[in-house]
Amino acid sequence: MPAFQPLLDTIDLEDTVLTTDALHTQHAHRAYLRTRGAHYLAVVKKNHPGLYAQVRKLPWAEIPLEHRTRDKAHHRVEIRRLKVAAVRHLDYPGARQAIQVVRWRRELSTGKLTIERVYVITSLDIYDATPAQLAAWIRGHWGIENLLHHVRDRTFREDESKVRTGHLPRTMAGLRNLAVSLFRQNGEANIAAALRHTSRDYHRPLSALGLT
Incomplete structure (x- = not known):
């Protein structure tokens, strides 16, 4: 946490998009990124209960599906569905859109189905990025999680x-x-x-x- 700003001070952030997990969904971090000319995609979880409640209670059932992918790999089928809502009322610096990603994962060997809902907020406006781009950036962030942090959590305990x-x-x-x-x-x-x-x-x- 303390290294967030000192590390990024050494990098040109103008017109970049940073993705972070829920640990760095902090008001001070987002305000800093906006002053540096950067945009963010920030995961929102229950460790920020007020913000999480605001995003979760958006009328997602009434919002049309913007992007969908289906992949088959590692003995499972995974479907990702993405919805996007323009926002201006969230208590968070520079938030312009909220995103809901629903991941359906079925294990082919057992037939077990798991459904996960993930919420993300971004400073990107509707004209700054397409839903497909947002989905690609979010999935890229998960790729880092799976290749390193997931291994440290599960394999190394x-x-x-x-x-x-x-x-x-x-x-x-x-x-x-x-x-x-x-x-x-x-x-x-x-x-x-x-x-x-x-x-x-x-x-x-x-x-x-x-x-x-």
Whole structure:
């Protein structure tokens, strides 16, 4: 959180679009981006109850569907439906549109169906981007989540770690990122399987690091 502005101070943000998860859906962060000439796509979750309630209670049932995709991969079928509402009343700096994404995911092996609703707000106006562009940016953000943060959460069980004091959490996060990056560079798609394979022989981690 404290590194948000210092990090972005080093980058030219004029006419860029930044996507962030709900952790950075902060008034100060959005106001800063607007003063830098940048637009944002910010996920809204229940950790911001007032804003979440405002967005969730919009008349989504009456708003027409703007974009739809259907994909089949990883033994599942996923349908994404996107609706967009122009807003001016949200208590959030520069918010011009609210977005609802409904993801339908069916596991082909079990037939299990899961439905997830995600809400996003953006400073982009209706003339600044098409629904297809908004969908692509949101999906691109999820791609980052799936390739790194999801792996850290599920495979490394980062949230269950007992390492919580001093600089150790940041050090461990860096080591997890290093492991994930090395496996990705070596063409590994399944990080959990790669970890199991590497752990069976102490020479393998050294080889992956180029030390043997």
